[in-house]
Amino acid sequence: MRLLACQTTIPATRNRLDQRDHLDALAGRLRTAASQQRPQLIVLPELSSQEYGEQAFEAMDELDDDLQGPVTAHYCALAQELRCPIAFGVARRSRRADGSLQRHISQVVVDAEGQLAGAYDKLHCAQFGASAEAAHFSPGERLVTLDIAGWRVGFMICYDLRFGELAARYRQLGVDLMVHPVAFTRDFSFTSWHSFVITRAMENQCYWLSLNRAGNGWGHSLLCPPLVTPEASPEVLGEEEALVSWQLERDTLERARKRLPLAGDRRQDIDRLATGPLPSPTVTTASQ
Structure with missing residues (x-):
């Protein structure tokens, strides 16, 4: 996969006009990059459709999208134009069962047909x-x-990385690539x-x-292979755009899984193992 x-x-x-200017300028850069080597998946950072920070979060009425709004429409049209799926970040607006409004930090994917x-x-x-998301997002x-x-391809976002059970569940689902804006x-x-x-x-x-956003205090995105060795290290970017x-090579996946056979060696009974101090010694009585 490229x-x-x-x-x-x-x-x-801070408003829809700012956002539209940003999306239009970014689309131009994506067109240029995609024309050089046609990708099979374009990935953008977390909340890539807006600034990350309290001032932007307080302006969410101007910036969010319900998957039928201007941000999604923009990327649907661009994906269709480039004939390539795009995974982009957006504040997604939805309704709870009781009708009240909620927003999510979402990574949305549109396919090569713009759907x-x-x-x-x-x-x-x-x-x-530096994160203050709970007051604004569900x-x-x-x-x-x-x-x-x-x-x-599996998806998680930023802080989700810290929860090993989530990554393990994706492993059970057979994920080959984790997209982690x-x-x-x-x-x-x-x-x-890292x-x-x-x-x-x-x-x-x-x-x-x-994948992080660029700029002073940001950056340093990385692509990590499935097995890090002296010959295969993570590729790390700087701060600049x-x-x-x-x-990505499927042979690399297969070689890593064969060389380090975790799937076959992983125990399935860990949650059933006994806990506590050392086992009591077994006392044997000598025959008379």
Whole structure:
């Protein structure tokens, strides 16, 4: 699979006009990048349709989308034009069963025909460090996997990375590539971000694309292979904007899974094992 990973600069967006200007400018850069090497999947960062921060969150009435609004329409048209699926970030508006409004941090995928293919809502809203999401967003309730160019692709967003049971569930679903858009700035959680990505990729034996926005205090996106060795290391970007074409190889997946046979060696009874101190010694009586 050929990925176009877009660590892109996202300007201040406080209203729909700001957002439209940003989306139009980004579309131009995507057209240029896609014309050089045609991708099979274009990926954008978390909330790539708007600024990440309290001022933008307070202007959500101007910036959100219900999958029938201007942001989704923009990417449907662009995906159809480029003949390539696009995974983009947006604040998704929906209604609860009681009719009240809620919003999610979502990664939406439109296919090469410009049709909606899926929408993953972030399961864990971050409320620590530089993140203050809980006052503005609701957690999602479902996982999303899609078959794209013959690959099983799973989705999670930023803070979701920290929960190993979520990644393990995606492994059970047969994911080959995890698309992990993020908004990591330089708070305390930044230091451990790459370590988590490498661990998750290796323990679940899949490619892992962790894609940040560009700019001072952001950046450093990485693509991690399913097995890190002296010959195969994660590819890491800097802070500046970068639209990078990465080729993923199925042979790399198969070799990693064969070389380190976790699937066959993983015990299925861990949750049933006894706990406690050392077992009592067995006392034997000598025969008389």
